[in-house]
Amino acid sequence: MKIDIESAYIVLESRNPAAVNNYLGDVVGLMPGEPTPAGAFTWRVDGTAQRVVLTQGAANDATCIGFEAASRAAFDGVVSRLRKLGLDPVPGTDVQNRERRVAEMVRVPAPWGVVVEVVLGLENASVPFASAVYPKGFVTQNQGFGHFVFGVAGADVYDASRKFALEGLGLKLSDYLRMPMGPVELNVSFFHCNARHHSLAIAQIPAPEVAQKLHHINFEVQQVADVGAAYERALATGTPLANMLGQHENDGMVSFYSISPDGWQVEVGATGRQITDNWDDVREYQRISIWGHQPPAVFAHMQGLTSPATPAA
Numbered sequence: 120m121k122i123d124i125e126s127a128y129i130v131l132e133s134r135n136p137a138a139v140n141n142y143l144g145d146v147v148g149l150m151p152g153e154p155t156p157a158g159a160f161t162w163r164v165d166g167t168a169q170r171v172v173l174t175q176g177a178a179n180d181a182t183c184i185g186f187e188a189a190s191r192a193a194f195d196g197v198v199s200r201l202r203k204l205g206l207d208p209v210p211g212t213d214v215q216n217r218e219r220r221v222a223e224m225v226r227v228p229a230p231w232g233v234v235v236e237v238v239l240g241l242e243n244a245s246v247p248f249a250s251a252v253y254p255k256g257f258v259t260q261n262q263g264f265g266h267f268v269f270g271v272a273g274a275d276v277y278d279a280s281r282k283f284a285l286e287g288l289g290l291k292l293s294d295y296l297r298m299p300m301g302p303v304e305l306n307v308s309f310f311h312c313n314a315r316h317h318s319l320a321i322a323q324i325p326a327p328e329v330a331q332k333l334h335h336i337n338f339e340v341q342q343v344a345d346v347g348a349a350y351e352r353a354l355a356t357g358t359p360l361a362n363m364l365g366q367h368e369n370d371g372m373v374s375f376y377s378i379s380p381d382g383w384q385v386e387v388g389a390t391g392r393q394i395t396d397n398w399d400d401v402r403e404y405q406r407i408s409i410w411g412h413q414p415p416a417v418f419a420h421m422q423g424l425t426s427p428a429t430p431a432a
């Protein structure tokens with residue numbers, strides 16, 4: 120499959136980076152990277168220098184996501200598509216490029232409320248990737264580092280986000296979810312740009328506004344055993360779970376969702392379905408999971424599985 124761009128990194132802003140660092144290191148189990156020139160913390164999942172950048176600030180949310188272009192032609196193609204949409208992708212300054220450890224980038228605000236950075240020349244770390252808790256590592260080769268899911272409120276923003284993803288970034292629709300939730304409906308569009316089933320998903324949440332843009336970051340690992348071990352780490356540390364183990368219907372991923380100290384979630388999963396050439400399975404799904412992915416409260420009658428519905432302040 121021809122690869123134009125892939126998910127590269129996410130930038131988070133937190134009022135309490137120390138707590139988020141403990142979560143990403145001790146619970147999720149990422150490998151620490153070097154601090155950025157501005158002093159932000161970074162985390163790794165492969166040979167790339169930084170995949171998660173954590174800055175101090177008021178947002179308690181994602182502020183930026185990066186997509187790496189596979190070539191100069193791919194980079195120029197995205198820039199020209201964004202311009203055709205009437206947008207103005209702005210080149211990164213030298214300081215911004217050094218902060219992201221890229222050779223070059225453009226920055227453009229996305230309709231779902233974060234800045235999208237399209238980059239060239241994402242640097243590798245000087246130290247090889249190694250992880251005791253993910254001995255087989257993460258699925259990143261030619262697929263980027265995982266996926267991001269953002270929530271939006273209102274059909275207008277949802278439609279604008281889809282247009283930005285499809286016509287601006289040049290992503291392709293994998294499939295979509297329409298699920299009644301009482302009198303309203305949850306709509307989710309899943310987008311791919313390589314073999315990973317989705318590198319980005321946008322959810323139109325059935326609420327008048329979105330409290331937090333970032334719903335979750337997905338890290339895909341090579342083996343289910345590492346998902347199970349991560350699940351046990353979450354339980355052992357008393358980390359709140361949003362969804363217990365389960366398997367999604369559309370991408371087939373076996374995963375669970377834990378809740379970060381800032382409220383956004385991390386999905387650790389394996390066995391994700393691969394997108395094939397000439398993908399022709401764009402269809403509507405009406406349920407999220409084949410089995411599991413229940414909130415722990417469903418099993419509140421079973422001792423030891425209860426968990427707060429919302430993360431501690």
Ligand SMILES: [Fe+2]
Pocket residue numbers: 266268335337386
């Ligand atoms: Fe996910």
